[in-house]
Amino acid sequence: MKQTSNGVKFFVTLFIITSFIFVGGSAIAQDQQVALPSAGLTPESSFYFIDRFGEALREFFTFNPDGKARLQITFAAERVAEIKVILETKGVQAPGLEVAQSRLQAHLANAATIVTEQKAKGKDVSQLAKELNDEFGSSKTALRQSFKAKERALETQEKDLKAKIREARIAGDAAQVEALVKQLGEVKAQKDLLELREKEQEEALEREEEKIEREMDKKEDAQKAIKEAEEEKQEVLDEAAEEGVDVPAEAFEKFDRLLTQAKELFAKENYVGAKQLAKQAEKSLEKVEEAIEDLEEAKEKEEELKEEQEEKEREAKEEQEEKIKEEAEKEAERLEKEREKAEEDARKAEERLREAGNEDED
Numbered sequence: 001m002k003q004t005s006n007g008v009k010f011f012v013t014l015f016i017i018t019s020f021i022f023v024g025g026s027a028i029a030q031d032q033q034v035a036l037p038s039a040g041l042t043p044e045s046s047f048y049f050i051d052r053f054g055e056a057l058r059e060f061f062t063f064n065p066d067g068k069a070r071l072q073i074t075f076a077a078e079r080v081a082e083i084k085v086i087l088e089t090k091g092v093q094a095p096g097l098e099v100a101q102s103r104l105q106a107h108l109a110n111a112a113t114i115v116t117e118q119k120a121k122g123k124d125v126s127q128l129a130k131e132l133n134d135e136f137g138s139s140k141t142a143l144r145q146s147f148k149a150k151e152r153a154l155e156t157q158e159k160d161l162k163a164k165i166r167e168a169r170i171a172g173d174a175a176q177v178e179a180l181v182k183q184l185g186e187v188k189a190q191k192d193l194l195e196l197r198e199k200e201q202e203e204a205l206e207r208e209e210e211k212i213e214r215e216m217d218k219k220e221d222a223q224k225a226i227k228e229a230e231e232e233k234q235e236v237l238d239e240a241a242e243e244g245v246d247v248p249a250e251a252f253e254k255f256d257r258l259l260t261q262a263k264e265l266f267a268k269e270n271y272v273g274a275k276q277l278a279k280q281a282e283k284s285l286e287k288v289e290e291a292i293e294d295l296e297e298a299k300e301k302e303e304e305l306k307e308e309q310e311e312k313e314r315e316a317k318e319e320q321e322e323k324i325k326e327e328a329e330k331e332a333e334r335l336e337k338e339r340e341k342a343e344e345d346a347r348k349a350e351e352r353l354r355e356a357g358n359e360d361e362d
Contacts, residue, residue, distance in 0.1 A: 036142045037074075039081035043096030065118050066128055072111035073132050077139040079104035084146040092150065092194040101197065104143075105204045108136065112211035119215055129215035133224065140205065141231075147198040148239065154191045161187065162304065170311060222262075222271040225278035229259055232282050240292050245299075247292065254284045 041051040055075055062068050082100040090096065111132055119125045161184045168176040213221050233255060240247045262277035 036081040036084065036139065037077050039078065039085040042082045042085055043099035044086060044090055044094060048096075065114055069111045069114040069128060069132055070135070072107045072114070073135050073139075076104055076107040076111070076136060079107060080139045080143045080146070083143060087146055087150045092190050092197060097197070101201055104201070105208065108205060108208040108212075111136075112208045115212055115215050125215045126217045126220075129212050130217065130220050133209065133212050133216060136209070137224075140209075143201070144198075144235075147194065147201075150194055151191065152242070154187055154194065157187050158184065158191070159300070166304075166307065166311070170315075218271040218275075219269075222266050222274040222278065225275040225282075226259065226262055226266065229255075229262075229278045229282040229285075232285055236285055236289055236292070239289075243292070243296050245292055245295055247288070251288050251291065255281045255288070258284060 041048050058071060059068065062071050079100050083097060083104070086094050086097045086100060115125050115129050115132065118128070161180055165177055165180045165184065168180060213224070216224075233252065237247060258277050258281035262274045262281060265271075265277060266274035
């Protein structure tokens with residue numbers, strides 16, 4: 001029995017060590033990559049259960065409620081890293097993406113539940129809530145960037161396919177056009193699905209974040225809302241710059257007005273009102289982003305039409321040159337025939353002339 005007990009202890013110890021290699025190693029990677037830890041195994045792997053079991057062990061051996069809450073935020077960061085890897089390597093239609101997204105929401109919900117339960121027991125959780133919120137903030141930013149990066153990649157594919165379709169049409173390759181149009185449809189479907197997944201993810205995370213934020217100090221909560229609004233505006237400007245879109249200052253008129261009002265309320269220590277206005281300001285940016293997207297599509301359409309027009313003009317010029325060439329060739333052929341006929345007539349005339357001379361001698 002003693003040997004059996006020792007064997008069990010050895011197995012458990014070994015598994016704990018193994019789990020920390022797979023899961024704990026991400027903490028080391030986090031020092032090197034501030035935004036995200038190492039993804040490690042992803043839901044696409046058949047060995048993903050090892051990752052989940054390792055996390056379950058870490059939860060089991062974490063007894064302090066604050067530690068459990070922080071562990072959930074650590075796990076949430078790892079799910080974000082998994083989502084990033086899946087989007088880059090497998091795409092938005094990968095089954096593992098939904099698994100990672102679902103687990104991400106669950107981790108944040110677990111952290112929010114721990115905070116709420118601790119407050120119900122009479123504990124001051126404002127500092128814990130702030131730490132959890134701050135720690136998840138970088139992961140949330142990285143998550144948004146991952147979706148944006150995938151969106152840009154799909155947009156590049158879309159542009160490339162449209163260019164190839166035009167080339168195939170010019171070449172008169174109907175089969176190639178049909179195949180490329182099918183690929184283009186698939187890319188557009190992926191873009192729509194990506195947008196849907198991003199929106200659903202954002203809404204779900206915001207619900208859980210709100211639960212944690214409610215337990216934060218009102219002043220810090222308002223500061224965070226104002227900071228996030230400012231960061232979101234900068235992201236909109238950066239993305240527009242990447243696409244070569246110049247956003248006029250008046251596009252942010254509503255945002256600037258709301259954020260100014262939020263800062264004024266903050267200065268008057270009306271932190272609840274300041275947060276509400278900051279959130280409204282951030283929400284107003286959605287219309288700016290939609291307008292930028294519409295402008296990008298319009299410019300892209302304009303460019304496509306310009307290219308098509310230039311191509312038609314080139315074709316028309318080539319056809320005109322070909323027509324002139326054909327007419328010139330026909331004229332040359334006509335002149336050649338007339339020349340040959342003139343030579344034949346001259347030869348016959350010379351013969352008649354010689355014959356006429358012979359007749360005179362007779």
